[in-house]
Structure formats: C-alpha cells, structure tokens
C-alpha cells in the first residue's frame with residue numbers, strides 16, 4: 001500500500017492523539033465500572049416482561065451553528081446501561097437468550113459508530129465494535145451500518161419496549177448508520193409509524209410498548225448504587241466548595257458572569273467535566289427568574305442578594321445546589337426575614353425525609369410553613385391566599401440528569417433528592433415595596449438512608465448567620481487582578 005505524506009501525517013496525529021486520550025482516561029480511576037453497567041443491564045432484564053426486548057437509542061448530535069456542534073451529551077439511559085459516550089448507536093436488551101444464524105446465544109446487541117481514522121482525528125477517539133466488546137463487555141457488538149441487514153424477528157416478541165421518537169434528528173444522507181437511519185430502520189423492522197406504501201412496511205403484531213420503559217428505568221435510576229453514590233457525593237462536594245469560595249470572594253461591583261466563573265473554575269479544578277445544567281446566577285430581581293441563565297448583570301449592587309444555583313457534573317452525575325447570599329456580606333432586615341423563613345421550611349422538610357415519607361408530604365409541609373410565614377410578614381393577606389411567591393416544586397431526584405428519573409411516591413433508601421424551597425418577590429408585586437426584588441432559594445442534596453437522611457451538601461453553610469460569618473473570610477482571589485479591558489465604548 002502506498003501512503004502519501006498527508007496520510008502519513010494523519011496517521012501520526014491520529015495515533016498520537018489517541019494515545020494522549022488514553023493516557024488522560026487512565027489517570028482517573030473513579031469512572032463507573034463495566035461491572036456497574038453490566039449489573040444495570042442484568043437488572044433491566046429481570047424487570048422486563050416475558051418474551052420482550054428493550055431498545056435504546058443514543059442522543060442526537062445537536063448543531064450549534066455552521067460546522068460547530070454542541071458538546072455531545074449521551075442519552076442518560078444508554079449511558080447508565082453501557083457507559084458509551086458516542087452518538088449514532090442503538091442498544092437492544094432481550095429478556096430471554098436469543099440465537100443468531102450461526103447458533104450462538106446472545107441476550108443483548110449493541111450497534112455503534114464504526115472506527116474511522118479521519119473522523120477520529122477531528123472529533124476524538126471512537127470505541128468501535130471491538131472496543132464495545134472489550135471495554136463494555138457486550139460481545140454482540142457491531143457497526144451501526146450493520147443494523148439494517150441484521151435479522152431480528154421482531155414479530156415474535158410479546159413486547160417491544162422503547163421511547164417514542166421526537167421529530168428532531170438530522171439526517172446525514174451519506175451515512176446509513178447515523179441516528180436518523182437507525183430510527184428509520186427500526187421503525188421499518190417493527191412496523192411502527194411508517195406508511196406501508198412509502199417504506200414497504202406492513203403494520204405487524206401490535207406488540208409495541210411506548211410507556212413501560214419509562215416506569216422500569218425510573219424504578220432503577222431512582223435508587224442509586226454504591227458506585228453512583230460515590231460520584232454524586234463528589235459532584236455535590238465540589239459544588240459546595242464552589243459556593244464557599246464565592247461566599248469568601250463576593251464583592252459589590254462584580255459581574256454575574258464572573259461569579260459564575262468562580263464556581264465553574266472550582267468545578268474544573270476538581271476535574272468535573274461539565275455543569276449539570278446551565279448555571280443560574282441572578283442578583284436582586286434577576287433571582288426571581290427561576291431558570292435565569294443570562295447571568296448578564298455587570299455591576300452587582302451592594303444592597304442586593306445574589307441567588308446562585310449551580311451543579312458540577314462529575315463523570316456523568318450532577319449535583320444541584322443553591323445558595324443565596326447578601327452581596328455586602330450582611331442580610332438586611334427584610335432579606336433576613338425572607339431568608340430565615342425559607343430556611344425554616346427547608347429544615348423542616350429535610351428533617352422529615354426518610355424511607356416511607358412521600359414527596360407530596362414534604363412539599364405540603366414546606367408550602368404550609370412558607371404560607372404561614374408570608375401571612376405573618378403581611379406579604380399575603382392570609383395563609384390560604386393564592387400567590388406565586390413559591391411557584392415551583394420542593395424536590396426532585398438528581399443523578400445522571402439534574403431532574404433525574406425516579407419514582408415520586410414514597411422515598412426509599414439510596415434515593416438522592418433535592419430539597420429546595422424558595423420565595424421570589426418580583427418588582428411590582430402586590431405587597432409593600434420594601435420586599436420587592438427579594439429572591440431566595442436554598443437548595444440542598446439529600447441522601448435517603450435506611451432510617452433517615454444524610455445531608456450531602458452540608459459543606460456550604462445554609463444558616464443566615466453562618467453565611468455572614470463565612471463571608472468575612474478573605475479569598476485568594478483578592479490577589480488576582482487582570483489588566484483593564486480597553487475598547488472604543
């Protein structure tokens with residue numbers, strides 16, 4: 001074979017970058033193990049109904065603009081079951097053993113992106129079917145381009161479980177194995193939602209189940225294993241260190257983006273790959289926007305509070321922690337009244353969290369305390385008055401998603417949930433203007449234990465006086481100065 005100089009360069013670069021990536025991966029030892037993922041597939045098989053198959057597709061690649069895509073984020077179910085982090089893949093998990101044409105047994109098949117030196121030089125190393133066999137331990141792994149011809153008699157199953165598709169996947173017409181094609185091929189194979197006269201598929205046996213998978217995966221993902229808890233603890237701890245460092249560094253005149261940057265710098269310093277959701281940093285009235293992500297205020301005023309809701313994502317698992325602090329280090333009388341009321345509601349709900357308690361019960365308790373408190377402060381006319389000052393739910397699961405899958409009835413051991421009451425009084429509200437622009441959310445991450453709870457986010461203080469005390473400490477960032485930004489405006 002004859003190599004051009006260009007091919008030579010490509011191969012050298014490819015080999016070298018692959019080597020570096022491998023090195024980087026090997027320096028960290030605390031990823032989920034292939035045994036974890038295998039255990040999850042085994043548990044799924046236990047939970048599947050008789051004579052069934054569950055089908056999971058990778059998340060689509062999302063385009064940011066032109067030839068730049070958003071950073072890829074795997075479908076959390078597929079990640080949970082495999083640890084695979086690449087697009088254009090489909091996983092089938094069978095309840096019972098199947099036999100292929102050669103008489104070999106298998107109970108799972110995984111179709112993944114093919115290796116491709118040219119593509120890997122640009123966008124990173126691919127596992128390929130060989131890597132999926134070796135690293136993930138799914139022996140029946142193939143290139144995604146083999147899915148179309150792979151002979152599976154879907155009619156014989158009593159149930160084919162999958163999630164319904166969204167109409168938002170781009171077609172790379174040149175790629176027979178891209179997600180768009182995998183979905184079309186699957187629909188054709190099972191006779192789902194395709195016109196007989198356009199794709200040649202006849203509606204087959206009515207064995208398509210689009211609802212059960214969510215229930216099964218919620219039951220599984222809602223209860224964390226030891227390996228998951230290790231990563232969640234780390235993600236939560238990192239996030240609370242971010243809060244603590246910001247409490248020390250906070251100064252009037254900072255920008256919201258700068259505050260966001262301090263949190264995220266701490267996340268990265270610990271090796272947290274991403275944020276689990278877009279960081280929310282809102283000073284004063286901006287804090288009243290529940291998912292405020294512009295973080296655009298360039299001059300945070302000393303007489304305001306700042307609400308900071310951020311979560312580090314560590315090896316796939318995200319924290320979700322909110323602290324609200326006074327910019328000048330001291331809560332005003334009104335700020336403290338609202339802050340302490342939110343704290344009271346949160347503390348009561350946390351103390352009640354244990355196996356058997358329902359999400360509904362802690363939600364109602366927090367709402368009740370807040371309503372009574374708002375009435376006592378004269379912000380609402382009486383405790384039964386309708387209002388929008390606490391417009392969101394109290395609690396959700398966290399894990400691979402910030403709003404993670406999980407059951408929302410009774411709590412159970414090894415669930416990890418948030419407890420996050422808030423009071424938001426936007427400018428112009430129907431109450432004394434002295435309350436306007438006050439927004440407080442306190443959000444903590446709580447592990448449900450055998451007979452109670454463990455507060456995972458306790459490293460960042462929650463009580464108003466403890467926050468004031470911490471804010472008096474100095475920050476190493478006081479020494480960190482940069483040249484002024486010059487321009488025409």
Ligand code: GLY
Pocket residue numbers: 277309320402420443
């Ligand atoms: N950070 C989103 C939430 O608190 O649910």
Ligand code: MN
Pocket residue numbers: 320396418420443
């Ligand atoms: Mn939350």
Ligand code: MN
Pocket residue numbers: 309310320321322443
């Ligand atoms: Mn949050």
